Amino acid sequence: MTQLTMAKAINEGLRRAMADDPKVLVMGEDIGKLGGVFRITDGLLDQFGAQRVVDTPLAEAGIMGAAVGLAFRGYRPVVEIQFDGFVYPAFDQIVCQVAKLHYRTRGNVTMPITIRIPWAGGVGAAEHHSESPEAYFVHTSGLRVVAVSNPQDAYIMLRQAIASNDPVVYFEPKKLYHTKGDVDLDADLADAPPMGLARVAREGTDVTLLTYGSQVLTAMDAATAAEDDGVSIEVIDLRSISPVDYRTVTASVRKTGRVVVTHEAAREAGVGAELIASVTERCFNYLEAPPQRVTGHDIPYPPAKLEKHHLPDLDRILDAVDRVMDRPNSLTGHEEWGQPEAGRGAAVREGLL
């Protein structure tokens, strides 16, 4: 085991994948000499050369479309989108081409493309640099979507994503780039848990808390805090949000009977909505309380000085835990509001609902 930051773990994952397979190449903006704006590709140009570490023109659709052509030719492109909010120009190529070519060609053409996206907020960044666009990709059939929360997963799951014959959108939380953890650099992919499996990050008996990415750390803190309050929370790090490991999820919810989902992304039609719908379908008779979501507000990502009011923090998670535990909470006395974070409160007050 080696202590590495997540950034370094991803770097090592790329290095290992490139060493293992000459068809793997990385491409993106500023990833060569600079090593990427987050230094994730640091040193790769020197080790593998400009044919396999490609500084591209500043055009995300171009990067993605070129990756499609390289995949046609038998390559395994690993694309770096510089920031989450910059992925939208590439959206057409991802949705119409990357995701659909295997289906369109009846499996004759594979798209083993890994789309790395430095992701989400909490780092005081400029506009368009803190977004959580994962639901768009989860909704797109043909893609796999993963979000990592620790250096070991980052290292292994990146290698798994690159080795996969399907396209994988790989979300790496910027906020955790510099958190350290043990990484087994010699790990054999054959022995590693499959990319699609969720991980029970902490066992508990009262509430199942579902999350992914950097929000896993907030969830763990919430679980620790709740323990002092006599509530036992089981935290599940989903790791893969498409597909979701419902075997692990339903086993937990059937045990606890209560479920809270938290993610940074906005609530409306977010991953949490899908998770709760699916959990409800599978576990309705086991539920002791209405499932709860703790998410970003339904707003464009706010200015950095205000992001702390947007991001679901420990207290907002604990408030939702109180709701499913039927303890006093922010809704107490305002039951007609339903979910305050859904914005119904004002409408109720104004008599609109």
Add this chain to the structure above:
Amino acid sequence: MTHTLTPTAELATDTEDVARLLTPDGQRISDPELDRWVQDVDAATLQSLYRDMVLVRRVDTEGVALQRQGQLGLWAPCQGQEGVQVGTARAFRSDDFVFPSYREIGVNFVRGAKPADFVLAWRGEEHSTYNPYDINTATPQIIIGAQSLHAVGYAMGIQRDGTDQVAAAYFGDGASSQGDVNEAMVFASSFRSPVVFVCTNNQWAISEPVTVQAKFPIAGRAPGFGIPSMRVDGNDVLACLAAMRWALDNARKGNGPAFIEAVTYRMGPHTTSDDPTRYRDKDEVERWKGRDPLARVEALLRAEGSFSDEFAAQVAADADDLGAQVRAAALGATSREPIGVLDHVYAEPHSGLDEQRAWFGAYLDGFASTDEEAGR
């Protein structure tokens, strides 16, 4: 070089300012740039170019008829564009890789598409009937211009493999406005990739005339990206063959991308769902009938004594035979089993979709057992 670059004229609609080897009435004329690329073209080659165009037109006619008879959901006719499609495609090596748009019936014909490949997608049976690697031709692209980037990426792969293959993208005048096409030219130029862009300027993007896309010839854009380009008569199969040989040779030698604007005309509607009488002049269509790509080759062959009755009869018989095969492929098509709608979404097992498949299979089986109970 002056510091101000100004278009010298509004040339986008000037369909006569093109490189040409065959005049509309079938005169073989000389072009200093193009001649050298077709010196080997003898009467037999001209005959085979003519035959290909006749067969392509027949596939197209059959496609329209099948759509009108309800056998196909839609058809995108290529009539009028046989010259650029056959001429450019005949310049490829079989190991070059082509990324066509949905209207490149003639390109796919030359690449080796089978009769069923022309109709089953438009019938709605499959998105793609052939394996792209069998004929080194991608599934025809419907998203306008998206394939131009795929060709560049493929060409980047060729560079890494160190072979002398070339990739090519076909798109239209409408696509020239798309970001993908412009980004493709930036990438191709930046990486000096062996790719040829063929812009079939058929004057119309559904109802929009080319002047909505361009106030200057589209071929004039490529040099701005650092890409040499040529503007040819797209109804002149010989000029198209020559231009494409120039472009492919340029790429094969390691000189990077090239761009061809083939000036032609979409004689039919955009698709069988379109009604061009709402937006364009009959006179314009009539004018272009006089520039037919097949007629000028026939005239030249006749003048050279290479258009015998036997030859004409054989070509007509071959076309009828191909038309019959296309028709039979459409009429004889069978649809996939219902569960097959879930096939090939992923290359590897996927817990979510696998679960849906299990459920849908059981659901379908439920009808089977109901049928059994009812004695059906």
